[in-house]
Amino acid sequence: MSIKYAILGLLHYRDMHGYKIKEHIERNFGFMWSINYGQIYPNLKNLEDEGLISMSEINNVGEKGPSRKQYSITDDGKAEFRRWLEKSPERGILLRDPFLTRFVFFGFGSRERALELIDEQIELYEEQLDYRYENRKHWEKYSMYVKLIADLGVDFNEMVLNWLKRAKEEILEHTEEEKTISTL
Numbered sequence: 201m202s203i204k205y206a207i208l209g210l211l212h213y214r215d216m217h218g219y220k221i222k223e224h225i226e227r228n229f230g231f232m233w234s235i236n237y238g239q240i241y242p243n244l245k246n247l248e249d250e251g252l253i254s255m256s257e258i259n260n261v262g263e264k265g266p267s268r269k270q271y272s273i274t275d276d277g278k279a280e281f282r283r284w285l286e287k288s289p290e291r292g293i294l295l296r297d298p299f300l301t302r303f304v305f306f307g308f309g310s311r312e313r314a315l316e317l318i319d320e321q322i323e324l325y326e327e328q329l330d331y332r333y334e335n336r337k338h339w340e341k342y343s344m345y346v347k348l349i350a351d352l353g354v355d356f357n358e359m360v361l362n363w364l365k366r367a368k369e370e371i372l373e374h375t376e377e378e379k380t381i382s383t384l
Contacts, residue, residue, distance in 0.1 A: 203243045208281040211273035252277035318368045325361040332357050
């Protein structure tokens with residue numbers, strides 16, 4: 201997903217500052233994609249330079265710290281976003297998960313440690329599932345599309361959690377040392 205279009209999409213809902221944009225992406229799109237401040241602010245600057253968003257300074261009345269930069273989508277930004285929405289998305293499914301990359305190679309390491317790491321992931325996905333159920337309730341009052349994405353987050357979370365539990369069971373049942381393949 202392009203950060204540019206995620207920002208433009210979020211600014212359709214309401215004006216936001218950079219921290220809120222990052223927070224929203226992490227909280228609501230975290231299962232699809234992660235982001236850091238080093239990506240947010242250069243993109244905000246580029247979008248402003250392209251005339252797709254505008255920035256205004258908001259004074260923090262009664263708060264410490266500098267004023268905040270509040271971003272709004274422009275009419276040109278809305279038009280650019282509509283053009284992007286109408287294009288076919290990139291092909292293929294991207295699932296970037298450092299745990300899954302590590303999982304593939306567990307056969308080269310300690311079985312006990314692999315099981316510990318799986319338990320950590322099970323705990324993480326159980327916590328996330330509770331959050332996703334609450335999140336889905338929140339998003340039900342928005343558009344059908346937002347609700348459906350929240351449903352996908354719950355379904356995906358449940359699927360991965362079930363897979364982790366099944367993987368753990370199979371590893372525990374497997375008594376023979378895993379033979380590793382020297383070449384793929």
